[in-house]
Amino acid sequence: MAKKSIRIRAKMKGNVTEVKALMSHAMETGLRKDKKTDKKIPAHFIQEVKCEHNGKQVLLAEWGVAVSKDPYLSFKFSGANKGDKISISWYDNMGKSASAESTIK
Amino acid sequence: MKRRAFLKGTIASSIAGVAVSAGLLTPRIVLAEWPKASFDATSVSKSLSSLLGSDRYSASADIKIKAPDIAENGSVVPITVSTSLPKIDSITVIIEKNPSPLAANFRLSPNTEGFVSTRVKMGKTSDLIAIVKSDGKLYSAKKTVKVTIGGCGG
Structure with a gap:
């Protein structure tokens, strides 16, 4: 299930590396109702996204239910080299998590 | 027995x-550190106080918010916050009129640039507020986004 759950693209422009990531997650707000049963769909959303460069944290995102379904995240940082490792992991409110790794191009 | x-x-x-x-x-x-109280808070000032230790911020021309003027679909509103302020600790995205205004908080490391981009849900037309913690102080920028179809209902 965790397969392809995060897609990462990291590219260097000059000294700055731009990271773009796409995660697949329902991001349920807990406010929506199931049309058939009329019951509320429980909240299910990513709470934390940890982004690391060669094992060192460069960004920690803390999210609420207002982040859109299949979240997109982009950020920039300096001090990396081509071929370095970028890893991104998410953790949701139901105790699930996923992580993925990519190299800087 | x-x-x-x-x-x-x-x-x-x-x-x-x-x-x-x-x-x-x-x-x-x-998840020990996920700031539940700040995300549950229904007012901007409560949320900021518990998240950043203060709800006092001043407007800054060095923060730019890139978001559409009109969002046809409130469930996917792209937003990019960039800033040239020094020593940035965090960038916070607030959607003033959402049931819980705090949408996202980004904790930056020393070599991370003042730039984050994501997509958020907006229940209705609202101000987007970006709060940047720079050198221990809070600075802000605002942008109104008009929403034609809300992104919070079913």
Whole structure:
């Protein structure tokens, strides 16, 4: 299930590396109702996204239910080299998590 | 007597087992720091006070918010915050009119640029507020986004 759950693209422009990531997650707000049963769909959303460069944290995102379904995240940082490792992991409110790794191009 | 004690023991442990498998007792070590109170808060000032230690901020021309003027679909509103302020600790995205205004908080490391981009849900037309913590102080920028179809209902 965790397969392809995060897609990462990291590219260097000059000294700055731009990271773009796409995660697949329902991001349920807990406010929506199931049309058939009329019951509320429980909240299910990513709470934390940890982004690391060669094992060192460069960004920690803390999210609420207002982040859109299949979240997109982009950020920039300096001090990396081509071929370095970028890893991104998410953790949701139901105790699930996923992580993925990519190299800087 | 021994049989009683044994039964009790089994029942207790099987209840614990069910709770674990139902996800009620999930280990939360990683999420220990997720600021629940700030995300649950229904007012901007409460949310900021509990998240950043203060709800006092001043407007800054060095923060730019890139978001559409009109969002046809409130469930996917792209937003990019960039800033040239020095020593940035965090960038916070607030959607003033959402049921819980705090949408996202980004904690930056020293070599991370003042730039984040994501997509958010907006229930209705609202101000987007970006709060940047720079050198211990809070600075802000605002942008109104008009929403034609809300992104919070079903």
